[in-house]
Structure formats: structure tokens, C-alpha cells
Amino acid sequence: MISEIISRxxxxxxxxxxxxxxxxxxxxxxxxxxxxxxxxxxVVFPFLRISKKAPEVTAQEIGTLxxxxxxxxxxxxxxxxxxxxxxxxxxxxxxxxxxxxxSDYGLQKTTEENPVVIEFSSPNTNKxxxxxxxxNNLLGWSVSQILKAxxxxxxxxxxxxxxxxxxxxxxxxxxxxxxxxTPESTGMKGDKLVGKYYVEFDKKYKEQISEGIESGLNxxxxxxxxxxxxxxxxxxxxxxxxDTETLKLWTLMNSWVYKGFDQTYEKLGIxxxxxxxxxSTYLLGKELVEQGVQKGVFVKKEDGSVWIDMTEEGLxxxxxxxADGTSVYITQDMGTALLRHKDYSPEKLIYVVGNEQNxxxxxxxxxxxxxxxQWSQDIxxxxxxxxxxxxxxxxxxxxxxxxxxxxIDEMIETARITTTELGKTDDFPEEEAENLYRILGLGALKYxxxxxxxxxxxxxxxxxxxxxxxxxxxxxxxxxxRICSVLRKADLENFSxxxxxxxxxxxxxxxxxxxxxxxxxxxxxxxxGKFLDPSLIANYVYELxxxxxxxxxxxxxxxxxxxxxxxxxxxxxxxxxxxxxxSMKLLGIEVPIRM
RNA sequence: GGUCCUGUAGCUCAGCUGGAUAGAGCAACAGCCUUCUAAGCUGUAGGUCGCGCGUUCGAAUCGCGCCGGGAUCACCA
Numbered sequence: 001m002i003s004e005i006i007s008r009x010x011x012x013x014x015x016x017x018x019x020x021x022x023x024x025x026x027x028x029x030x031x032x033x034x035x036x037x038x039x040x041x042x043v044v045f046p047f048l049r050i051s052k053k054a055p056e057v058t059a060q061e062i063g064t065l066x067x068x069x070x071x072x073x074x075x076x077x078x079x080x081x082x083x084x085x086x087x088x089x090x091x092x093x094x095x096x097x098x099x100x101x102x103s104d105y106g107l108q109k110t111t112e113e114n115p116v117v118i119e120f121s122s123p124n125t126n127k128x129x130x131x132x133x134x135x136n137n138l139l140g141w142s143v144s145q146i147l148k149a150x151x152x153x154x155x156x157x158x159x160x161x162x163x164x165x166x167x168x169x170x171x172x173x174x175x176x177x178x179x180x181x182t183p184e185s186t187g188m189k190g191d192k193l194v195g196k197y198y199v200e201f202d203k204k205y206k207e208q209i210s211e212g213i214e215s216g217l218n219x220x221x222x223x224x225x226x227x228x229x230x231x232x233x234x235x236x237x238x239x240x241x242x243d244t245e246t247l248k249l250w251t252l253m254n255s256w257v258y259k260g261f262d263q264t265y266e267k268l269g270i271x272x273x274x275x276x277x278x279x280s281t282y283l284l285g286k287e288l289v290e291q292g293v294q295k296g297v298f299v300k301k302e303d304g305s306v307w308i309d310m311t312e313e314g315l316x317x318x319x320x321x322x323a324d325g326t327s328v329y330i331t332q333d334m335g336t337a338l339l340r341h342k343d344y345s346p347e348k349l350i351y352v353v354g355n356e357q358n359x360x361x362x363x364x365x366x367x368x369x370x371x372x373x374q375w376s377q378d379i380x381x382x383x384x385x386x387x388x389x390x391x392x393x394x395x396x397x398x399x400x401x402x403x404x405x406x407x408i409d410e411m412i413e414t415a416r417i418t419t420t421e422l423g424k425t426d427d428f429p430e431e432e433a434e435n436l437y438r439i440l441g442l443g444a445l446k447y448x449x450x451x452x453x454x455x456x457x458x459x460x461x462x463x464x465x466x467x468x469x470x471x472x473x474x475x476x477x478x479x480x481x482r483i484c485s486v487l488r489k490a491d492l493e494n495f496s497x498x499x500x501x502x503x504x505x506x507x508x509x510x511x512x513x514x515x516x517x518x519x520x521x522x523x524x525x526x527x528x529g530k531f532l533d534p535s536l537i538a539n540y541v542y543e544l545x546x547x548x549x550x551x552x553x554x555x556x557x558x559x560x561x562x563x564x565x566x567x568x569x570x571x572x573x574x575x576x577x578x579x580x581x582x583s584m585k586l587l588g589i590e591v592p593i594r595m
Numbered sequence: 596g597g598u599c600c601u602g603u604a605g606c607u608c609a610g611c612u613g614g615a616u617a618g619a620g621c622a623a624c625a626g627c628c629u630u631c632u633a634a635g636c637u638g639u640a641g642g643u644c645g646c647g648c649g650u651u652c653g654a655a656u657c658g659c660g661c662c663g664g665g666a667u668c669a670c671c672a
Contacts, residue, residue: 033615043614045652055652081652082615124672161672278672305670314598315668322670329672358599359667385600386665422634440634452608455600457665464607468634470620471608478634486631527611539609542619549635558631595634 002087002095003029003040005072010042013065020050031516037077038084039516045081055081092515093503099518100575106521106582108151115344116152118144118382120352121270122159125257126170126198128191129264129404131387131460132354135449138588139384140352141270142450142534145586150529155344158272159336162254163279166198168235171249172228173197173204183256189263189405190256204228240326267408268442269588274343276336282327285335288371289321297370308367318363333364341375348378350532355383355455382532385457387449407462412441414466415474424595439590440474446589447473451538471542476580477591479545483577484593486557490570503568510551514572517544521579525586534587541583548576 007027015021026046032038044051044059051058056078063076063083074088099105120140123129129137144154174181174197183190205228212222223229238246265271289306292298298308298320306321320331340349351361361381368376386393389402416437419425425433448465452458468474507515521540528536557573560566584591 028614030614035616041615045614048652080615164672166672316597319670324670326670328670332672354666355600356666357672360672362599383600388665390606418634424632424634448607456608457601459607461607464621467621472620472634474634475620478632482632482635489631531611535609536611539619542609546619550637552631553636556631595632 002072002091005070006040006042006066006085009066009070009073010062013062013069014047014050017061017065018047018050018052022047022050032084036079036082036084037086039087039512040085042083042085043081044083048081059083089507089512090502090504092507092512095519096515096572096575097502099515100571103578104582105518105575105578106525107149107585110148110153111151112153114152115155115346116147116348116350117155117157117340117344117346118147118350118352119157119159119340121265121272122161122353123261124161124166125191125254126166126194128189128195129261131402131404131407134268134404134407134445135384135387135458136352136354137265137268137270138446138449139382139454139534141268141588142537142586143350143352143382143532145588146525146528146532146534146537149525149586152529155273155346156271157340158275160258160275160277162277163239163282165232165236167250168232168239169201169205169228170194170198171246171253172232172235173201174253175249177204183259189260190258191260191264192405193260194253194257201228201232264404264408267405269590276339278332278336281336281339282332283335284339285327285331285333286321286325288334288338289327289331292320292367292371295371308370310363310366313366315359315363315366318367320367330360330364330367333360334367337364337368337379338373341373346375346378348380349375350380350382352382352384355385357381358383380532382454384454387458387460390459390461402460402462408442408445410462411445411466412437415440415444418466418468419595436592436595439592440468440477440595443473443477443584443589443591444468445473446587447476447538450534450587451542453535454533473589476541476545476584477589478595479548480577480580480584480591481593481595482552483548483573483580486573487570487577490558503564505562505565508555510547510554511569511572514544514547514551514576517547518575518579521583528586537583537586541580541587544576544583545580548573548580 004024006029007024010027011022011024028043028046030041030043032041042059042062044055044062047058047062048055051061053061059078059081063078063085066073066085067076072087072091073085075086077084077086118140121133121137123133140156144156147154174194177200178197181193183193186193188196205226208226208228209219209222212225213219217225235246239250289298292308293300293306298306300306301323303323304325305319305323308318308320310316310318318330319328320334321327337349340346353361358381361379361383365376365379368379419433419437419440425436428436444465449458449460451471465472468478517540524536524540528534555569557569558566560569581591
């Protein structure tokens with residue numbers, strides 16, 4: 001790494017000039033600001049105490065010595081306390097020759113150690129996936145790919161919330177108002193059909209509450225005594241008692257939902273290594289609670305409910321088990337965490353869950369720590385912000401929820417319209433054209449969401465996301481397609497970088513900045529892995545694509561008279577295309593070879 | 596009220612562990628298609644980085660205090 005070379009030599013220079021050894025890590029190296037000449041900048045202010053000289057003088061002295069002793073450093077200039085170093089073209093040429101032949105540059109092979117388990121998606125079986133889930137799924141998928149590129153053995157798991165009173169509501173609505181409908185008979189996607197029943201239940205339930213209030217009950221009584229609620233609770237009890245008919249209906253309706261979800265996942269290009277179901281893990285949580293009571297970590301109250309007092313940690317008292325012995329949300333999560341730990345012994349357990357559950361995961365970690373599970377510190381809640389619309393928050397009551405399938409279809413449709421208007425696909429076979437619209441529509445959607453810092457709330461503007469200009473997925477896809485087109489047109493016989501042991505000519509600014517950017521790719525992946533943040537990759541690849549477009553307009557790639565430089569530029573284009581492709585892979589975005 | 600997140604151009608967002616004159620895109624305006632894909636490129640304009648104090652050679656970045664936005668503090672999941 002060039003930065004290591006610089007810091008080592010700066011440290012040595014300081015020692016020989018001023019007789020004092022400093023830590024190499026203390027040498028601050030930055031990319032040189034665009035408006036100044038040079039590649040890297042060493043900030044000398046921290047060394048003034050040692051040199052006891054003015055900043056300019058210190059920088060000048062260090063620079064002189066570096067230029068003399070370090071072959072990679074071709075020149076330097078000093079502005080105030082900033083020592084700008086110019087790296088030799090031959091260094092960049094050599095660096096490029098290392099990078100260029102590797103089409104998987106930046107993507108590491110997965111190792112078998114260090115399993116990292118990442119949970120995402122985690123849908124509810126009575127609600128179709130919406131825009132919020134899309135952010136969740138894309139984040140989970142992308143972070144998984146980034147971790148893989150960092151050499152981790154990643155296991156992607158899903159946890160389906162398939163039990164509880166809410167499930168019974170949609171089952172009941174199906175029984176009462178469903179007329180034996182099925183996805184086949186209605187032509188509806190399974191998850192949509194079940195979601196419809198859930199809404200229907202809610203509607204009828206509210207009517208019953210109103211009736212109850214009219215007949216003199218207070219609100220709470222009316223809610224409790226509504227016939228539908230009583231029936232739903234009754235059904236939950238039957239479910240927990242393994243009533244055959246209830247389980248049969250439950251299994252059937254769940255199978256509809258799963259089929260529907262799978263279609264959406266497939267469209268998004270998402271696969272899981274394993275799917276957990278709460279119905280088969282919730283009992284484990286109860287055992288944990290029992291253990292905790294015996295250890296004296298939890299308290300059982302007179303009515304039989306179990307609590308944990310976390311006031312010392314600045315949190316509240318938390319219910320862990322209801323008086324009737326049924327489990328609550330956190331009970332289940334304790335169970336699934338333990339199960340997952342047993343299944344994988346992960347070095348890290350990541351949960352991609354919205355920031356409205358920050359408190360929940362705080363509590364979960366602390367409870368597990370209280371139970372002396374050391375691995376509780378390996379739990380990491382990858383919290384992400386809400387997705388809002390330009391008009392405001394999504395609210396199911398107001399019907400402003402953006403359905404995932406509808407959105408995907410809408411994006412693809414817009415891609416089709418825009419592309420057709422531009423006449424881009426006039427000579428495409430139908431199948432290839434359709435595939436392109438899909439790639440573009442999804443690319444626009446995915447990129448728009450992933451380029452934003454996960455922890456921030458974001459505004460999703462359908463209009464703007466479909467704008468194919470600027471910092472968008474399609475712009476990057478376009479750049480890739482354009483490079484592929486150039487490579488197709490090149491005489492590939494003459495394009496073999498392996499024939500060259502070096503390119504020794506002076507690099508143009510754009511060529512050099514492209515190589516510099518390519519060189520930064522592995523570092524960007526490492527950072528994205530460290531912060532579990534795909535937006536770092538997104539911003540990187542945009543910069544790369546933009547840089548290439550500038551290059552493309554300034555320099556001829558195909559018609560370069562100098563043969564060596566022509567080969568160099570083709571290799572540079574090819575390498576850029578590879579890095580774009582690899583970056584987009586980390587974001588879960590496909591890249592077309594022509595568009 | 597407690598805790599956590601957040602506030603950068605008209606809008607959507609970058610700005611990593613403090614560094615030089617705060618960056619992109621959209622929108623606006625002005626140019627560029629006989630030449631490798633114009634879904635593009637180049638330029639102009641647009642900012643008290645919410646406010647104040649502090650730390651330091653140096654703060655959008657770190658600390659503290661205000662102000663604004665969001666989330667959460669359920670026998671919902």
C-alpha cells in the first residue's frame with residue numbers, strides 16, 4: 001500500500017532530520033484536494049513541535065528528503081503546512097497491472113470460518129411486503145454480499161412471524177367472509193389474499209366496536225367484547241392446543257402467503273440460507289424465562305407473570321411472560337437468538353430491523369447478558385430509518401402504503417416507457433428488451449434506496465427515483481453498457497494486457513484518477529463491511545462511473561494512434577467495467593452489457 | 596419527562612477516524628450530437644453546515660448547552 005510506504009518514510013525522514021522517532025500511525029495522509037497538484041498530502045502541523053520550525057520549512061525539508069529517497073515519490077510541493085506528494089506514473093502503471101487482470105478484483109473468496117449470521121426481511125404473514133420491507137431486504141442482502149467480499153462466511157436467515165392473535169384474525173375472516181376463496185380461484189397472489197382478510201377483519205371488528213359503544217359499553221369493554229375478538233382469541237387457544245382443523249387452515253393459508261413472498265423475493269433477487277418460523281421457536285423462549293426465574297435473574301409476580309427489572313441499567317421493568325403463561329415478543333426473540341447461536345456459533349449475529357425497535361434490541365442484549373450468555377455482545381442490531389413519501393409517512397389506515405410488488409412493477413414499467421421513448425431497444429429481441437426493463441427498473445429502485453445512509457430516515461420519491469440521470473442506478477448501468485460496447489468494437493486480438501509488463505508513458509489526469517479510484521476499491525469494501533453500510537459502495541461506484549464518463553468524452557479509446565496506449569485504455573475501460581460490475585454485485589444490482 | 600437517532604444549496608443526498616476555498620445530482624440558466632451509446636458531457640448560479648459556547652495550530656466533523664424533526668419507553672409483533 002502506498003500510504004504505508006509514505007508514512008514509513010515520513011517517520012524515517014523526521015527521525016533523520018530532527019532526531020526524534022514518531023509512530024507511523026501518527027502520519028496523517030490524505031488524498032490531495034483536487035485544486036492542488038499531487039496525489040497524497042501529508043499534514044505536517046503535528047510535527048512542528050518536533051521540528052521547531054515553521055510549517056512551510058518543515059514540509060519543505062521532509063519533502064526534499066522523500067523525493068531523494070523514495071522512488072515512488074516523483075515530486076512534491078508545499079502549501080502552508082500541507083506537503084503534497086506526487087506519486088510517479090510508473091507506480092500507478094504497476095499498480096494497474098496488478099489490478100487489471102483480475103476480473104473478480106475486490107471480491108474475496110468466502111472462508112469457512114467466522115460465520116456471520118444475518119437476519120433480515122422478517123415478514124408478518126398477514127401483511128404483504130411494502131416499501132419498508134424493500135429497504136430492509138435490500139440492506140440485508142447488500143450487507144451480506146459486502147461481508148462475503150470481506151471474506152466472511154455469511155448465513156442469511158429469515159424469521160417468519162407466523163403465530164399469534166393477528167394470524168388468527170385473517171384465518172377467521174377467511175372462514176367467515178371468504179367464500180372458500182383461494183389464490184387460484186381469485187387469481188390473487190397468496191399474501192395479498194390473506195392480507196385482504198386481515199383488513200376485512202379489522203373493518204368488521206371496528207364496526208362491532210362502534211355497535212358496542214352505541215349500546216352503552218365503554219371503548220375498552222367494546223373492544224374486548226366484540227364477537228370477532230372473542231372468536232379470534234378462541235381460535236388462538238385452539239391453535240396452541242393443536243386443534244387439527246385450525247392447524248389445517250393455518251398451514252393452508254400460510255402456504256399461500258409463502259408462495260406470494262417467494263415471488264417477491266425472487267423479483268428482488270433475494271434468497272435465504274435458512275428460514276426460521278416463530279411457531280417452531282417460541283417455546284424455547286419460555287424455557288429461557290424459566291431458567292432465569294430459577295437463577296433469580298427474573299421475578300415472578302403473584303399473578304404468575306414474569307418480569308425483569310432493568311432500572312439499574314437505565315431501562316424499565318419489562319414483561320417476559322404473561323400471567324397465563326403465553327409468551328410475548330421478546331420471549332420469542334430470546335428463544336430464536338439462542339437457537340441461532342446453537343445452530344451456527346456465529347462470531348456475529350446481525351439483525352436488520354427498523355429503528356423503531358432500537359429499544360427492543362437494547363433490552364434483548366441486556367437480558368441475555370444477565371443470563372450470562374457471553375455471546376450477547378456479538379449481537380448487532382443493524383438499525384435503519386423509516387422510508388417516507390414526499391407526502392409524508394406511510395399509513396395503512398390512509399391507504400398510503402406502497403406495496404412492494406406494485407412498486408417493482410411500476411419501476412419496470414417506467415423503465416420500459418423511458419427506454420422505448422428513447423428508442424434504445426428498437427433492435428433488441430423482445431426477450432432481451434424485457435429483461436433490460438427489469439434490470440433497469442430494479443436497478444433504479446435498489447440504488448436509490450441503498451445510496452442513503454441506513455440509519456437515516458429517507459424520502460422515497462417515485463418520480464425522482466425513476467429519473468435516470470445523475471446519481472442513479474441506471475446512470476451507472478449505462479456507463480457499464482457503454483464500456484462493454486467499446487470493448488465489443490475493439491479488435492480484441494490486439495487487446496491483451498498480459499503481454500505488457502509495464503506501461504511507461506506519462507499518464508493523463510483522467511487516466512491517473514481512474515487508476516486511483518480503482519485502487520481504492522478494496523478499501524471501500526473494507527469500510528463498508530466495517531460500518532455495515534452499502535451507501536459507501538454506492539457513492540464509490542457513482543464516482544467511478546462519473547469519472548469514466550469524463551474520461552470517455554475527453555479521450556478516444558478506440559481510435560488512439562499509439563498502440564500501447566490504445567491497449568492501455570482498453571484495459572483501463574475493461575477494468576473499470578469489472579469494478580462497476582463487482583460494486584453493483586455488492587448492492588445486489590444487475591448490470592446490462594448493452595442498453 | 597427519560598433514552599436513542601437526526602438537522603449540510605430550493606429539493607434529494609455525500610462529506611470515513613478533525614485539515615486547505617464544504618461536494619454531487621435534481622430543479623434553473625447557457626453551450627455541446629458528420630467522430631467509440633446525448634439515459635451523456637462542459638459551464639453559470641445557488642451555503643451563517645439549526646443556534647451558542649468550548650477543546651486546538653485548525654471544527655460540518657469532537658465535547659457541552661439550547662432549538663427543530665423522528666423513534667421509543669405496551670400483557671402488539
